[in-house]
Amino acid sequence: MEKKYIKNKNGVNDMNVFVMKNKREASQKAFELMKQEMENGADVFGLATGSTPEDLYEIMTASDTDFSGITSVNLDEYVGLSPEDPQSYHYFMEKHLFSKKPFKETYVPNGLAEETEESARYNKIIADNPIDLQILGIGTNGHIGFNEPGASFDSETRKVALVESTIESNKVYFEHEEDVPRYAYSMGIKSIMASKKIILMAFGEHKAEAIKNMIEGPITEDVPASILQRHPNVTVIVDEEAGSLLKR
Ligand SMILES: N[C@@H]1[C@@H](O)[C@H](O)[C@@H](COP(=O)(O)O)O[C@@H]1O
Numbered sequence: 001m002e003k004k005y006i007k008n009k010n011g012v013n014d015m016n017v018f019v020m021k022n023k024r025e026a027s028q029k030a031f032e033l034m035k036q037e038m039e040n041g042a043d044v045f046g047l048a049t050g051s052t053p054e055d056l057y058e059i060m061t062a063s064d065t066d067f068s069g070i071t072s073v074n075l076d077e078y079v080g081l082s083p084e085d086p087q088s089y090h091y092f093m094e095k096h097l098f099s100k101k102p103f104k105e106t107y108v109p110n111g112l113a114e115e116t117e118e119s120a121r122y123n124k125i126i127a128d129n130p131i132d133l134q135i136l137g138i139g140t141n142g143h144i145g146f147n148e149p150g151a152s153f154d155s156e157t158r159k160v161a162l163v164e165s166t167i168e169s170n171k172v173y174f175e176h177e178e179d180v181p182r183y184a185y186s187m188g189i190k191s192i193m194a195s196k197k198i199i200l201m202a203f204g205e206h207k208a209e210a211i212k213n214m215i216e217g218p219i220t221e222d223v224p225a226s227i228l229q230r231h232p233n234v235t236v237i238v239d240e241e242a243g244s245l246l247k248r
Pocket residue numbers: 048049050051052053075076136137138139140144145146166170
């Protein structure tokens with residue numbers, strides 16, 4: 001089952017919003033859009049971590065689609081974690097996708113690198129590999145990547161401090177709360193906005209408020225994802241729970 005809403009906004013771009021029955025169907029939809037983009041020549045993907053894209057990555061790995069011509073650029077990484085650390089986003093990407101499907105090139109920020117050098121290195125990677133299709137999740141507070149509320153819409157890759165609610169949400173992935181890193185390297189909002197197309201997915205009731213604010217609320221740095229209203233090509237794919245507060 002699929003319902004499509006185009007949210008008309010005065011003076012800003014329309015967003016394609018698909019409300020799907022569940023995460024599986026939503027991820028299948030995202031995969032179809034991804035394949036369409038590949039047929040249209042897309043060869044650089046911006047990729048995300050977290051529970052949101054897990055099913056999409058599973059569908060990608062189970063498919064016979066060839067990704068060996070695709071370059072991927074990930075959104076973020078925890079500062080202080082090595083790529084081999086099972087809690088790192090490097091490890092997550094290897095486990096869920098890269099170890100199963102060969103890509104041409106894969107980039108993730110290096111959590112062990114020094115701040116200034118790493119930010120410059122990653123900004124150059126993004127400049128050299130303009131993103132055709134960016135996959136996004138969303139935090140319960142409306143963050144994208146690790147761009148927390150208050151992040152400048154002009155931001156590029158940099159070291160960011162995670163806010164308390166993000167640490168709280170992410171502690172389920174760690175044995176002890178004090179193990180959750182307090183900082184991350186994150187692609188900035190300006191770089192996310194530079195991608196040609198964006199697919200943002202969200203699942204579960206706990207995301208409903210963020211989805212409503214992102215699509216129907218004012219464009220404000222207090223809700224980082226609200227900037228997507230200004231992007232010319234965004235598709236939002238949610239399950240019924242995450243879409244439950246949207247106006248029909
Ligand atoms: N930095 C990541 C984001 O890229 C992700 O979209 C979000 C939601 O996570 P989840 O998909 O697990 O709900 O939070 C994390 O903190």
